[in-house]
Amino acid sequence: MGRSPCCEKAHTNKGAWTKEEDDRLITYIRAHGEGCWRSLPKAAGLLRCGKSCRLRWINYLRPDLKRGNFTEEEDELIIKLHSLLGNKWSLIAGRLPGRTDNEIKNYWNTHIRRKLLNRGIDPATHRPLNETTTTPPPQETSTTISFAASAVKEEDKTTTTTTTTTTTSTSGGSVGKDLVVLNPQIVVKESCPDLNLELRISPPYQNQTAADQPLKSGGRRLSSGSGGLCFSCSLGLQNSKDCSCGIIIAGTSTTTATGNSNINGYDFLGLKSNVLDYRGLEMK
DNA sequence: AAACGAAACAACCGCACAGCA
DNA sequence: TTGCTGTGCGGTTGTTTCGTT
Numbered sequence: 001m002g003r004s005p006c007c008e009k010a011h012t013n014k015g016a017w018t019k020e021e022d023d024r025l026i027t028y029i030r031a032h033g034e035g036c037w038r039s040l041p042k043a044a045g046l047l048r049c050g051k052s053c054r055l056r057w058i059n060y061l062r063p064d065l066k067r068g069n070f071t072e073e074e075d076e077l078i079i080k081l082h083s084l085l086g087n088k089w090s091l092i093a094g095r096l097p098g099r100t101d102n103e104i105k106n107y108w109n110t111h112i113r114r115k116l117l118n119r120g121i122d123p124a125t126h127r128p129l130n131e132t133t134t135t136p137p138p139q140e141t142s143t144t145i146s147f148a149a150s151a152v153k154e155e156d157k158t159t160t161t162t163t164t165t166t167t168t169s170t171s172g173g174s175v176g177k178d179l180v181v182l183n184p185q186i187v188v189k190e191s192c193p194d195l196n197l198e199l200r201i202s203p204p205y206q207n208q209t210a211a212d213q214p215l216k217s218g219g220r221r222l223s224s225g226s227g228g229l230c231f232s233c234s235l236g237l238q239n240s241k242d243c244s245c246g247i248i249i250a251g252t253s254t255t256t257a258t259g260n261s262n263i264n265g266y267d268f269l270g271l272k273s274n275v276l277d278y279r280g281l282e283m284k
Numbered sequence: 285a286a287a288c289g290a291a292a293c294a295a296c297c298g299c300a301c302a303g304c305a
Numbered sequence: 306t307t308g309c310t311g312t313g314c315g316g317t318t319g320t321t322t323c324g325t326t
Contacts, residue, residue, distance in 0.1 A: 016294070016320080038311065054312075055295070090314060101314075102294080110292055292322070300314080305307100 013047045017056055021046055025053055026061055059100045066098025070107055078104060078112060083126040 013021070028044035034057070037050035046053060059065075070078075074096060081092045089101035089108075096104065108123075116123040120130075 014296075036311080049296090051297090051312085052295075058313095059294080087315065105315075106293060286326105288324105288326085290322100290324080292320100294318105294320075296318075297316085298314105299316105301312085302310100303312105304310085 012041075012049050012052070014052075017060075021048065022056070022061060025057060029057060029061075055102075059102045064098060065100065070099075070111070074099070075112060075115070078108065079116070079126075082108065082112075082123075 024044050024046055028040065032043070037054040039050070040046075040053050041048045041050055044053070048056075077096065078092060081095055085091050087105075089105045093099050093101040093104050113123040116126075117129075120128055122129050
């Protein structure tokens with residue numbers, strides 16, 4: 001028995017959305033909230049596929065979207081994130097408030113790719129173009145963000161650590177990650193100075209926001225950047241006045257409100273001065 | 285002003301993942 | 306354990322807009 005189609009294609013509109021359709025969708029979601037996309041079109045009186053409604057809402061109708069041109073800071077941030085994450089547009093979007101994965105993907109393909117090529121950089125590998133024939137691209141090798149070196153040093157300082165190394169690989173571009181877990185609340189600071197991409201394994205934080213709640217079902221949402229930290233902290237912006245998770249910084253380590261130690265504190269892209277405004281961002 | 289090509293943007297499609305019965 | 310379902314993601318395609326001749 002095959003899977004039922006997400007919608008009755010014969011009776012659904014396709015193509016550009018009309019103002020009336022947008023209004024219907026907005027009105028319905030304001031009244032009933034997001035979710036249950038399959039049944040939403042019928043309930044909202046829309047002749048659209050549920051997936052289409054979801055896409056329209058997420059990419060264009062959500063009230064927290066930032067429209068308009070990308071800034072130079074956003075450009076550079078996207079480039080850095082792409083060099084580490086590959087074509088993980090949703091993850092990249094998660095670090096750019098008000099931007100959607102689709103928007104970033106399009107922007108990458110139309111602007112940044114060309115920008116990098118003009119700089120003589122291969123947009124796929126982030127290496128100089130004349131190196132790409134001799135050096136395998138990161139997607140296929142271990143452009144692993146190796147945290148092992150710093151982990152060893154950190155390990156010297158503690159006798160109760162366990163080291164877990166995981167490497168993930170995906171078809172679209174892999175992100176190798178040596179994740180060193182010291183205890184359920186501590187992840188060793190990676191040696192990469194620019195980006196805080198740590199994944200935490202920790203008990204649920206009591207003051208979770210809606211965005212930190214687990215998915216009701218399905219999806220591939222990753223938990224990086226959540227796990228009890230506010231978004232400022234997930235970006236390494238613990239000094240930010242916008243920090244809302246109660247992390248107290250002491251030197252190069254932090255202590256959370258629950259008393260757990262945290263390694264942290266480097267200047268994420270030099271953004272401790274809030275070059276980018278991440279206020280109000282919710283991880284998707 | 286018209287034709288054409290390139291660029292930019294919007295939307296669709298197929299697949300993968302996670303939750304649940 | 307397995308299959309179904311709902312949802313999210315990345316790649317691709319279609320459409321519109323802009324610039325040039």
